[in-house]
Amino acid sequence: MKMFILSILVAFLYHLIKAQFKSIFLDILIFSFVITSHLIFSYYFLPIELLIGLSGANILYTIFKKLKDKKTMKDFMKYFIIGIGEVNFLTYLIYMCMSLAPLFHIFIIGAEVSSGKMVIIILSLLWGLFLTFARIYSKLLK
Structure with missing residues (x-):
């Protein structure tokens, strides 16, 4: 139960930070930092996995949205x-x-x-x- 509540808290904090800064560079920074630490230390922690998924999905969404806006x-x-x-x-x-x-x-x-x-x-x-x-x-x- 603690892990679930902590995961919701991490997702909410990520959403607040993303709404405040609205930059793809923040997503790239979070994604690269978290995935690098995840690969170096080889651990499994649900909130960190959730953060990797959210930041990676936002990066892909932003890239595809920019490609769609250019009609390419x-x-x-x-x-x-x-x-x-x-x-x-x-x-x-x-x-x-x-x-x-x-x-x-x-x-x-x-x-x-x-x-x-x-x-x-x-x-x-x-x-x-x-x-x-x-x-x-x-x-x-x-």
Whole structure:
């Protein structure tokens, strides 16, 4: 219960500080300081994890909002997908093998399926579909 209350307090303080300064540099400073200390000292503390998530989400939100304001978001996503699809064929095959590895592990080796493995299977299949879509999309626009 203390951890939950402390997490709410950290989120509220972050919101107050963010409303006062309204700067992306503050988010970058908080995110880089907290993530660096988290990686150096290797700890798990829910309020700090919450602070990392809030500052990182605000950084991404600000960047995408600025891209959208410049009307370049559509072009950014188009060229992002084309760039992923233009990997050479050997790299594409390696990525697809990595994507299909969880299915191989379950169906060929016969490992038991848990909820965590199901999430990994779904994410890897989505990654494989995205790679295939990006490859086709980049070939069509060339």
